[in-house]
Amino acid sequence: MKKILAIAAALALSLSAMADEGMWMLPLLQKMNIKAMKDLGCQLSASDIYKINGSSLKDAVVHFGGGCTGELISKEGLLVTNHHCGYGSIQMLSTPKANYLEDGFWAMTREQEIPVPGLTVTFLESMTDATPAMTKAYEKAIKDYKNSDNIGELAEKARQEAAKQLRDKIAQDNPGCEVDIVNFYNQNVAYIIVTKVYKDVRFVGAPPASLGKFGGETDNWMWPRHTCDFSMFRVYADKKNNPAEYSPLNVPYKAKTALKINLSGVSNRDFTMVMGYPGRTQRFQTADQLEAMMEQYGIAVKARTVRQAVMKEGMESDPAIRLQYASKYASSSNGWKKWQGEQLAFKKLGIIPRERQKEAEFTAWVGQDARRQAKYGKALSQISEGVKGQRQAYADLYTLVESVSRIAPVGFVSTFGQAYSEAASGADSLKASEKAVEAVLAQMKDYNEPLEKKIAVAMLQFYRDNARPEVYLEGLGEDFATMDFKAYVDKLFAESAFTSPEKVKTLLGKRPGDCSDDPAMKLAEAMAARWSELSAPIRASRPLIAEGSKAFTAGLMEWKKDEPSYPDANSTMRLTYGQVMSYSPKDGVIYKHYTTLKGVMEKEDPSNYEFRVPALLKGLYDNKIFGQYADADGNIPTCFITNNDITGGNSGSPVLNAKGELVGLAFDGNWESMSSDVMFEPDLQRCICVDIRYVLFIVDKFGGAGHLLNEMTIVKK
Ligand code: ARG
Secondary structure, eight states: OHHHHHHHHHHHHHHHHHHHOOOEEGGGHHHHTHHHHHHTTOOOOHHHHOOSSSOOGGGGEEEETTTEEEEEOSTTSEEEEOHHHHHHHHHHHOOSSSOHHHHOEEOSSGGGOEEOTTOOEEEEEEEEEOHHHHHHHHHHHHHTTTTOSOHHHHHHHHHHHHHHHHHHHHHHHSTTOEEEEEEETTTTEEEEEEEEEEOEEEEEEEOOHHHHTTTHHHHTTOSSOOOOOOEEEEEEEOTTSOOOOOOTTOEEOOOSOOOOEEOSOOOTTOEEEEEEOOOOOOTTOOHHHHHHHHHHHHHHHHHHHHHHHHHHHHHHHOHHHHHHHHHHHHHHHHHHHHHHHHHHHHHHHTHHHHHHHHHHHHHHHHTTOHHHHHHHTTHHHHHHHHHHHHHHHHHHHHHHHTTGGGSHHHHHHHHHHHHHHHHHTTSOHHHHHHHHHHHHHHHGGGOOHHHHHHHHHHHHHHHHHHSOGGGOOOOSSSOTTTOOHHHHHHHHHHHOSTTSHHHHHTTTTOOGGGGTTSHHHHHHHHHHHHHHHHHHHHHHHHHHHHHHHHHHHHHHHHHTTTSOOOOOOOSSOEEEEEEBOOEEEETTEEEOSEEEHHHHHHHOOTTSGGGOOOHHHHHHHHTTOOGGGOOTTSOOEEEEEEOOOOOTTOTTOEEEOTTSOEEEEEEEEOGGGTTTTTSOOTTTOOEEEEEHHHHHHIIIIITOOGGGGGGSOEEOO
16 A cells, blocks of 8 residues: 555656756757747747757747747847846946936937946857767876875866867857856766857837835745846847947847747646756755755855845935945845745655655665666665765854955955956056056945944954854954954944945056055954965865766666656756746735736835835826726736746746746746755645736836837737
8 A cells, every 4th residue: 555655756857847846958949848948838849949950949039148948029128037137237327317216217219228338148059969089088188197195186187188179179160259168967977068149239218116126025936926027138140140348339130030029928737848047946955955955054044134224224324325336236135035945844854864865765776786786776875975074164164254245345345356357367467556556446336444343343343253263354453352343343444445345446557465464454454364274174065965966967867767857957948848837835825827917006005115106106097098008807917937947047038938938037946945956845835926917008008118019929719
């Protein structure tokens, strides 16, 4: 009986897991997924989605700024991504007088589109399996290192050498492209990834933060949601449609593929798929690794609670400070809330015990035959030993990184040093110094001295209260255990050159080495000394963990070889398919699969910055000026949820219907499944999306930028 139950449970698990779990690799869709996708309603072929020669959907999906996803919605390079992905750029372009973050912005002509220095958009040209080539090159390289005694380091060296050779060869055949060798499945599989990186990207428009970030930190990571989380940019190219640095002579990029937009909306259980660039997951980590990770999250949460409280007080006291700190605060708080949710979900869903159970079953399977024993038998204990070797150092390092390294002048010192050494290789030292000063001045745009003094005191205090006395800072001229941080910080800010734009300018002509008496430099050096000391045991354990993880992952793949499999997210393009789906967050409660503008009005609270509703939107709502964007019930749909398997980095990803048309943008995950980076939860895990009809309603009726719709291909059925 027990056995039958176990088989039934395993079957149920694999069936429900197959329906929605998975961040699939595009070149393997044909082999692994297309049949299941079609069974769910997909009307596309694998080559409609991904092909190397000729255009396919993948040509419309881009890596936006390295950390998000965007998609082309016109042949003229217009792209849409999340508001929170454009946030840093929009903030950077804003001033208290032209506050695009607060007030929103729409370019009414191409000339009004604003270049964003430093922003890139990356197109995927191709990805091809390089595992055999890498293995061969690696085996050859490893022969040359026979006399070395550290097999882990040696393996790494050989791997890098093999990768370099392969990369150089492919790069020759693909001029104008970047070539990377990327590892999957913990070094068991390698792919050559060829991309094109466009560097002239211009801001086209966004709603005001009251809509783009409606619900603020309170609603972040939560459903039901009403955030209009989108912004638009345009990719520019040279006359030959190739990447080029910004130039007024550049022209809009001519897209190989632009997504069609479908305005007919989604119903519960409709097929959806999401393509994008998920950043990191930990689905192949062991319970020991996960425990260590939770410990690190705990430290980060504790430090950020302190720092964010100080930031928030400053932001609430002055709109100029709010603008300066908006992006920093949002990204700090996003991680802070995520990790707390993850800690809660770990407990509630029993993640660690479930992982231990899986490892026990794996070990039993390995034990069944001698060949498996030889290949995988040591893996778990290697990882365990490696984690043990790193654990204290990581806890110490996190304590340092989340406190002392966040002190502004310490950051300026490191920017100065970095910019100097980057420039120094080509230029003379005066030029390098100019560049370094420039870089610090740019960073100081978002710097408020009185607020940073408070943060500095709070962070030093945090480090004293939370670090082990063995790793207290040395070389500050006083005993860290007893020094008066307020007096120290006052003096540092008064005497250091790294504390105001005026004083930074006095660094012109200086090299980082000329500033060794500067108190901020001294603090940065005291921190760096501890940092490198703590990195040593971490580095030492890495090869052992890498070897164990490689074997463990290979073992898991062999154990489950009859099921389709996908590797951990690693910022390469993936596809996840599933359905629009409501869920039950707790006993007695069912969450619908969508929200509407009515909910925005219900949540409105003029006294709360996070829940303000612009008068213009209320007017449109009261007078039902909804144009072509209302649903069958006469409401404006705002957000919906699917069971697609996404994570950070997928933000901005296109949510596509069965025909591959754009119906929404993925922008968040939900509170009940915050452990999703580690384990997929079929019943609870949802992908939160903004409905494309809400997006276009805001562009058109609210923003008055309806002209942009002329570039798009819009279908209504
Ligand atoms: N939770 C979202 C993600 O990680 C980011 C949302 C940003 N919004 C915010 N209120 N901080 O993709």
